[in-house]
Amino acid sequence: MRIGELAARTGVPTRLLRYYEERGLLDPGRTANGYRDYAECLVDRVVQIRGLIDAGVPTRIIGRILPCLDDPRAIHVADADPEIIAALERHRDQLDARIRCLTRNRDAIGAYLDAVRGLPSADRVTAG
Amino acid sequence: MRIGELAARTGVPTRLLRYYEERGLLDPGRTANGYRDYAECLVDRVVQIRGLIDAGVPTRIIGRILPCLDDPRAIHVADADPEIIAALERHRDQLDARIRCLTRNRDAIGAYLDAVRGLPSADRVTAG
DNA sequence: TTGTACATTCACATTAGTGAGAAGGGAAGC
DNA sequence: GCTTCCCTTCTCACTAATGTGAATGTACAA
Numbered sequence: 001m002r003i004g005e006l007a008a009r010t011g012v013p014t015r016l017l018r019y020y021e022e023r024g025l026l027d028p029g030r031t032a033n034g035y036r037d038y039a040e041c042l043v044d045r046v047v048q049i050r051g052l053i054d055a056g057v058p059t060r061i062i063g064r065i066l067p068c069l070d071d072p073r074a075i076h077v078a079d080a081d082p083e084i085i086a087a088l089e090r091h092r093d094q095l096d097a098r099i100r101c102l103t104r105n106r107d108a109i110g111a112y113l114d115a116v117r118g119l120p121s122a123d124r125v126t127a128g
Numbered sequence: 129m130r131i132g133e134l135a136a137r138t139g140v141p142t143r144l145l146r147y148y149e150e151r152g153l154l155d156p157g158r159t160a161n162g163y164r165d166y167a168e169c170l171v172d173r174v175v176q177i178r179g180l181i182d183a184g185v186p187t188r189i190i191g192r193i194l195p196c197l198d199d200p201r202a203i204h205v206a207d208a209d210p211e212i213i214a215a216l217e218r219h220r221d222q223l224d225a226r227i228r229c230l231t232r233n234r235d236a237i238g239a240y241l242d243a244v245r246g247l248p249s250a251d252r253v254t255a256g
Numbered sequence: 257t258t259g260t261a262c263a264t265t266c267a268c269a270t271t272a273g274t275g276a277g278a279a280g281g282g283a284a285g286c
Numbered sequence: 287g288c289t290t291c292c293c294t295t296c297t298c299a300c301t302a303a304t305g306t307g308a309a310t311g312t313a314c315a316a
Contacts, residue, residue, distance in 0.1 A: 002293080002294075003293085003294075004292095004293060004294080013273090013274080014293090014294085015273080015274060015275085016272090016273065016274085018295095018296090019272080019273070019274090023271095023272090033280090033281055033282080033294085033295095034280090034281085034294080034295065035281080035293085035294060035295080036294085036295090048229075048233075051225070051226075051229035052229060052230075052233060053184075053272075054184060054225075054226060054229070055183065055184045055226040055229050055230050056181075056182060056183050056184025056185075056226075057184075057230075057233075058271075058272090059271080059272080060271095065233065065237055068236070068237065068240040069233065069236040069237070069240065085241065085244060085245075088237055088240065088241055089241065091237060092234055092237040092238060092241070095230050095233060095234040095237070096234060097179070097182075098179075098182060098183040098184075098230055099227055099230050099231055099234065101176075101179035101180060101182070101183050102180075102183045102185075102223050102226055102227050102230070103227055105176075105179075105180060105185075105193065105197065105223060106220055106223040106224060106227065108196075108197040109193060109196065109197070109216055109219060109220040109223070110220055112196040112197065112216065113213065113216055113217065113220070116213060117213075130261080130262075131261085131262070132260095132261060132262080141305090141306080142261090142262085143305080143306060143307085144304090144305065144306085146263090146264090147304080147305070147306090151303095151304095161262085161263095161312085161313055161314080162262080162263065162312085162313085163261085163262060163263080163313080164262085164263090181304080186303075186304095187303080187304085188303095257316100258315100258316085259314100259315090259316085260313100260314090260315085260316100261312100261313080261314085261315105262311100262312075262313070262314095263310100263311075263312065263313090264309100264310085264311085264312100265308100265309085265310085266307105266308090266309085267306100267307085267308085267309105268305100268306075268307075268308100269304100269305080269306075269307095270303100270304085270305085270306100271302100271303085271304085271305105272301100272302085272303085273300100273301080273302085273303105274299100274300080274301075274302105275298105275299085275300075275301095276297100276298090276299090276300100277296100277297085277298090277299105278295100278296090278297090279294100279295075279296085280293100280294080280295070280296105281292100281293080281294070281295090282291100282292090282293085282294095283290100283291090283292090283293105284289100284290085284291085285288100285289085285290085285291105286287100286288080286289075286290100
Protein backbone atom coordinates (compact mmCIF):
# COMPACT_ATOMS: atom_id res chain seq x y z
CA MET A 1 0.00 0.00 0.00
CA ARG A 2 1.06 3.61 -0.39
CA ILE A 3 1.91 5.98 2.41
CA GLY A 4 -1.49 7.66 2.44
CA GLU A 5 -3.34 4.41 3.08
CA LEU A 6 -0.92 3.38 5.83
CA ALA A 7 -1.40 6.78 7.44
CA ALA A 8 -5.18 6.43 7.27
CA ARG A 9 -5.10 2.93 8.73
CA THR A 10 -2.72 3.69 11.57
CA GLY A 11 -3.64 7.28 12.33
CA VAL A 12 0.01 8.23 11.98
CA PRO A 13 0.61 11.21 9.64
CA THR A 14 2.51 10.57 6.43
CA ARG A 15 5.10 13.06 7.59
CA LEU A 16 5.76 10.95 10.65
CA LEU A 17 5.93 7.70 8.68
CA ARG A 18 8.70 9.24 6.58
CA TYR A 19 10.38 10.35 9.77
CA TYR A 20 10.31 6.81 11.17
CA GLU A 21 11.83 5.57 7.94
CA GLU A 22 14.59 8.17 8.27
CA ARG A 23 15.21 6.84 11.79
CA GLY A 24 15.52 3.30 10.43
CA LEU A 25 12.29 1.92 11.89
CA LEU A 26 10.56 1.27 8.58
CA ASP A 27 11.97 0.17 5.27
CA PRO A 28 9.24 0.18 2.64
CA GLY A 29 10.06 -0.85 -0.91
CA ARG A 30 9.50 1.52 -3.82
CA THR A 31 7.23 1.19 -6.80
CA ALA A 32 8.50 2.00 -10.29
CA ASN A 33 7.55 5.66 -9.94
CA GLY A 34 9.39 6.08 -6.65
CA TYR A 35 6.39 5.86 -4.33
CA ARG A 36 6.88 4.04 -1.04
CA ASP A 37 5.24 0.61 -1.00
CA TYR A 38 4.28 -0.73 2.43
CA ALA A 39 3.61 -4.41 3.12
CA GLU A 40 0.42 -5.30 4.96
CA CYS A 41 2.29 -6.34 8.11
CA LEU A 42 3.70 -2.85 8.54
CA VAL A 43 0.34 -1.66 9.82
CA ASP A 44 0.95 -3.61 13.02
CA ARG A 45 4.55 -2.57 13.14
CA VAL A 46 3.65 1.12 12.99
CA VAL A 47 1.21 0.65 15.86
CA GLN A 48 3.92 -1.15 17.81
CA ILE A 49 6.42 1.63 17.12
CA ARG A 50 3.92 4.21 18.33
CA GLY A 51 3.35 2.28 21.53
CA LEU A 52 7.04 1.96 22.26
CA ILE A 53 7.73 5.62 21.57
CA ASP A 54 4.80 6.61 23.76
CA ALA A 55 6.30 4.41 26.45
CA GLY A 56 9.54 6.35 26.29
CA VAL A 57 11.69 3.96 24.30
CA PRO A 58 13.94 6.00 22.00
CA THR A 59 13.87 5.21 18.28
CA ARG A 60 17.54 4.23 18.46
CA ILE A 61 16.59 1.35 20.78
CA ILE A 62 13.40 0.47 18.95
CA GLY A 63 15.42 -0.01 15.79
CA ARG A 64 17.55 -2.59 17.56
CA ILE A 65 14.81 -4.64 19.14
CA LEU A 66 12.19 -4.56 16.39
CA PRO A 67 13.92 -7.01 14.04
CA CYS A 68 13.95 -9.61 16.82
CA LEU A 69 10.28 -9.25 17.54
CA ASP A 70 8.85 -9.94 14.12
CA ASP A 71 9.08 -13.61 14.91
CA PRO A 72 11.03 -14.58 18.01
CA ARG A 73 11.64 -18.02 16.56
CA ALA A 74 13.37 -16.71 13.43
CA ILE A 75 16.92 -16.33 14.57
CA HIS A 76 19.12 -14.04 12.55
CA VAL A 77 22.68 -14.84 11.76
CA ALA A 78 24.12 -11.63 13.21
CA ASP A 79 22.38 -12.31 16.51
CA ALA A 80 24.82 -15.01 17.43
CA ASP A 81 27.05 -12.09 18.37
CA PRO A 82 27.31 -12.10 22.18
CA GLU A 83 27.41 -8.30 22.14
CA ILE A 84 23.98 -8.14 20.55
CA ILE A 85 22.63 -10.67 23.02
CA ALA A 86 24.02 -8.62 25.90
CA ALA A 87 22.47 -5.46 24.45
CA LEU A 88 19.09 -7.18 24.17
CA GLU A 89 19.35 -8.29 27.77
CA ARG A 90 20.03 -4.72 28.81
CA HIS A 91 17.05 -3.50 26.82
CA ARG A 92 14.85 -6.15 28.39
CA ASP A 93 16.01 -5.17 31.86
CA GLN A 94 15.34 -1.53 31.11
CA LEU A 95 11.84 -2.37 29.94
CA ASP A 96 11.44 -4.32 33.15
CA ALA A 97 12.42 -1.30 35.22
CA ARG A 98 10.03 0.90 33.26
CA ILE A 99 7.22 -1.58 33.75
CA ARG A 100 7.81 -1.73 37.49
CA CYS A 101 7.87 2.05 37.79
CA LEU A 102 4.73 2.53 35.73
CA THR A 103 2.93 -0.27 37.55
CA ARG A 104 3.74 1.23 40.93
CA ASN A 105 2.41 4.60 39.84
CA ARG A 106 -0.64 3.22 38.11
CA ASP A 107 -1.53 1.28 41.25
CA ALA A 108 -0.96 4.36 43.38
CA ILE A 109 -3.30 6.38 41.19
CA GLY A 110 -5.81 3.55 41.39
CA ALA A 111 -5.58 3.49 45.18
CA TYR A 112 -6.02 7.23 45.28
CA LEU A 113 -9.09 7.09 43.04
CA ASP A 114 -10.54 4.32 45.17
CA ALA A 115 -9.99 6.41 48.28
CA VAL A 116 -11.60 9.50 46.78
CA ARG A 117 -14.59 7.62 45.46
CA GLY A 118 -14.99 5.64 48.65
CA LEU A 119 -15.81 8.82 50.54
CA PRO A 120 -19.28 10.34 50.56
CA SER A 121 -19.10 13.77 48.93
CA ALA A 122 -19.68 15.55 52.27
CA ASP A 123 -16.52 13.97 53.69
CA ARG A 124 -14.72 14.52 50.46
CA VAL A 125 -14.82 18.30 50.56
CA THR A 126 -13.71 18.48 54.17
CA ALA A 127 -11.02 15.84 54.19
CA GLY A 128 -7.36 16.65 53.58
CA MET B 129 19.45 19.14 52.86
CA ARG B 130 21.06 21.28 50.17
CA ILE B 131 21.03 20.60 46.46
CA GLY B 132 24.48 19.06 46.37
CA GLU B 133 23.60 16.36 48.85
CA LEU B 134 20.34 15.58 47.08
CA ALA B 135 22.24 15.29 43.82
CA ALA B 136 24.78 12.96 45.41
CA ARG B 137 22.10 10.77 46.95
CA THR B 138 19.94 10.48 43.85
CA GLY B 139 22.56 10.60 41.13
CA VAL B 140 20.64 13.43 39.50
CA PRO B 141 22.81 16.48 38.64
CA THR B 142 22.06 19.72 40.46
CA ARG B 143 21.36 21.36 37.12
CA LEU B 144 18.59 18.85 36.50
CA LEU B 145 17.15 19.25 39.99
CA ARG B 146 16.77 22.98 39.30
CA TYR B 147 15.19 22.13 35.98
CA TYR B 148 12.62 19.89 37.66
CA GLU B 149 11.84 22.69 40.05
CA GLU B 150 11.32 25.02 37.10
CA ARG B 151 8.92 22.44 35.69
CA GLY B 152 6.96 22.42 38.93
CA LEU B 153 7.97 18.93 40.08
CA LEU B 154 9.92 20.02 43.14
CA ASP B 155 9.31 22.87 45.50
CA PRO B 156 12.15 23.07 48.04
CA GLY B 157 12.10 25.75 50.69
CA ARG B 158 14.89 28.27 50.98
CA THR B 159 17.25 28.86 53.82
CA ALA B 160 18.00 32.39 55.00
CA ASN B 161 20.87 32.73 52.55
CA GLY B 162 18.77 31.72 49.55
CA TYR B 163 20.00 28.13 49.24
CA ARG B 164 17.42 25.50 48.34
CA ASP B 165 16.46 23.31 51.30
CA TYR B 166 15.18 19.85 50.44
CA ALA B 167 13.21 17.66 52.83
CA GLU B 168 14.32 14.08 53.36
CA CYS B 169 11.31 12.64 51.54
CA LEU B 170 12.33 14.39 48.33
CA VAL B 171 15.05 11.82 47.80
CA ASP B 172 12.38 9.25 47.01
CA ARG B 173 10.40 11.74 45.02
CA VAL B 174 13.34 12.55 42.76
CA VAL B 175 13.88 8.85 42.10
CA GLN B 176 10.19 8.52 41.29
CA ILE B 177 10.32 11.48 38.93
CA ARG B 178 13.31 10.00 37.14
CA GLY B 179 11.50 6.70 36.72
CA LEU B 180 8.39 8.32 35.32
CA ILE B 181 10.33 10.49 32.89
CA ASP B 182 12.33 7.47 31.76
CA ALA B 183 9.04 5.70 31.22
CA GLY B 184 7.88 8.43 28.90
CA VAL B 185 5.54 10.35 31.16
CA PRO B 186 5.89 14.09 30.41
CA THR B 187 6.67 16.43 33.30
CA ARG B 188 3.35 18.17 32.73
CA ILE B 189 1.55 14.94 33.67
CA ILE B 190 3.94 14.02 36.44
CA GLY B 191 3.19 17.35 38.09
CA ARG B 192 -0.48 16.44 38.16
CA ILE B 193 -0.22 12.95 39.54
CA LEU B 194 2.64 13.38 42.01
CA PRO B 195 0.63 15.25 44.66
CA CYS B 196 -1.85 12.38 44.80
CA LEU B 197 0.82 9.75 45.26
CA ASP B 198 2.57 11.09 48.32
CA ASP B 199 -0.02 9.36 50.42
CA PRO B 200 -3.04 7.94 48.61
CA ARG B 201 -5.06 8.14 51.80
CA ALA B 202 -4.58 11.89 52.21
CA ILE B 203 -7.33 13.30 50.10
CA HIS B 204 -6.93 16.88 49.01
CA VAL B 205 -9.82 19.27 48.96
CA ALA B 206 -9.43 20.27 45.31
CA ASP B 207 -9.58 16.62 44.29
CA ALA B 208 -13.30 16.45 44.83
CA ASP B 209 -13.42 18.15 41.43
CA PRO B 210 -14.80 15.56 38.98
CA GLU B 211 -12.57 17.00 36.27
CA ILE B 212 -9.46 16.12 38.23
CA ILE B 213 -10.78 12.65 38.93
CA ALA B 214 -11.48 12.15 35.24
CA ALA B 215 -8.00 13.37 34.37
CA LEU B 216 -6.46 10.94 36.84
CA GLU B 217 -8.48 8.12 35.34
CA ARG B 218 -7.17 9.04 31.91
CA HIS B 219 -3.61 9.08 33.21
CA ARG B 220 -4.09 5.72 34.86
CA ASP B 221 -5.48 4.26 31.63
CA GLN B 222 -2.56 5.67 29.68
CA LEU B 223 -0.14 4.12 32.13
CA ASP B 224 -2.05 0.87 31.68
CA ALA B 225 -1.63 1.02 27.92
CA ARG B 226 2.06 1.77 28.29
CA ILE B 227 2.50 -1.13 30.68
CA ARG B 228 0.77 -3.53 28.30
CA CYS B 229 2.90 -2.38 25.37
CA LEU B 230 6.15 -2.61 27.31
CA THR B 231 5.22 -5.98 28.78
CA ARG B 232 4.46 -7.39 25.35
CA ASN B 233 7.79 -6.24 24.03
CA ARG B 234 9.76 -7.30 27.07
CA ASP B 235 8.26 -10.78 26.80
CA ALA B 236 9.01 -10.88 23.10
CA ILE B 237 12.63 -10.01 23.75
CA GLY B 238 12.70 -12.64 26.45
CA ALA B 239 11.31 -15.25 24.09
CA TYR B 240 13.85 -14.27 21.49
CA LEU B 241 16.72 -14.54 23.94
CA ASP B 242 15.46 -17.93 25.08
CA ALA B 243 15.31 -19.10 21.48
CA VAL B 244 18.81 -17.87 20.69
CA ARG B 245 20.30 -19.39 23.82
CA GLY B 246 18.40 -22.61 23.40
CA LEU B 247 20.28 -23.33 20.20
CA PRO B 248 23.76 -24.85 20.17
CA SER B 249 26.08 -22.34 18.55
CA ALA B 250 26.47 -24.47 15.43
CA ASP B 251 22.74 -24.23 14.76
CA ARG B 252 22.72 -20.61 15.74
CA VAL B 253 24.91 -19.39 12.94
CA THR B 254 23.00 -21.28 10.28
CA ALA B 255 19.44 -20.69 11.43
CA GLY B 256 17.38 -17.77 10.18
C1' DT C 257 42.16 34.80 51.17
C1' DT C 258 41.16 30.76 48.91
C1' DG C 259 38.20 27.13 47.68
C1' DT C 260 33.83 24.94 47.40
C1' DA C 261 28.96 25.12 46.98
C1' DC C 262 25.29 27.67 45.70
C1' DA C 263 22.61 31.23 42.93
C1' DT C 264 20.86 32.96 38.23
C1' DT C 265 20.99 33.33 33.34
C1' DC C 266 21.89 32.65 28.47
C1' DA C 267 22.83 29.46 25.19
C1' DC C 268 23.24 25.08 23.27
C1' DA C 269 22.35 19.75 22.11
C1' DT C 270 19.31 16.05 21.18
C1' DT C 271 15.03 13.79 20.19
C1' DA C 272 10.34 13.67 18.48
C1' DG C 273 7.39 15.83 15.64
C1' DT C 274 5.33 19.41 12.28
C1' DG C 275 4.67 23.09 8.52
C1' DA C 276 5.29 24.58 4.12
C1' DG C 277 7.15 24.99 -0.40
C1' DA C 278 8.40 23.25 -4.97
C1' DA C 279 8.07 19.63 -8.15
C1' DG C 280 6.52 15.21 -10.26
C1' DG C 281 2.99 10.97 -10.92
C1' DG C 282 -1.27 9.62 -12.32
C1' DA C 283 -6.18 9.29 -12.96
C1' DA C 284 -10.71 11.67 -14.33
C1' DG C 285 -12.87 14.64 -17.32
C1' DC C 286 -13.01 18.18 -21.10
C1' DG D 287 -3.75 16.60 -25.76
C1' DC D 288 -4.75 19.42 -21.78
C1' DT D 289 -6.50 20.80 -17.33
C1' DT D 290 -7.65 19.67 -12.70
C1' DC D 291 -7.01 17.47 -8.60
C1' DC D 292 -5.00 14.64 -5.28
C1' DC D 293 -1.14 12.05 -3.85
C1' DT D 294 3.49 11.59 -3.76
C1' DT D 295 8.42 13.07 -3.66
C1' DC D 296 12.17 15.81 -1.12
C1' DT D 297 14.01 19.59 1.56
C1' DC D 298 14.49 23.43 4.76
C1' DA D 299 13.08 25.17 8.81
C1' DC D 300 10.78 25.26 12.90
C1' DT D 301 8.59 23.83 17.69
C1' DA D 302 8.54 21.49 22.19
C1' DA D 303 10.59 18.71 25.69
C1' DT D 304 14.52 17.04 28.15
C1' DG D 305 18.83 17.90 29.47
C1' DT D 306 23.73 20.36 29.67
C1' DG D 307 27.50 23.81 29.57
C1' DA D 308 29.36 27.88 30.91
C1' DA D 309 29.62 32.57 32.65
C1' DT D 310 29.07 35.54 36.48
C1' DG D 311 28.22 36.50 41.10
C1' DT D 312 27.23 35.29 46.18
C1' DA D 313 27.63 32.50 50.75
C1' DC D 314 30.43 30.36 53.79
C1' DA D 315 34.04 27.64 55.91
C1' DA D 316 38.97 26.49 56.33
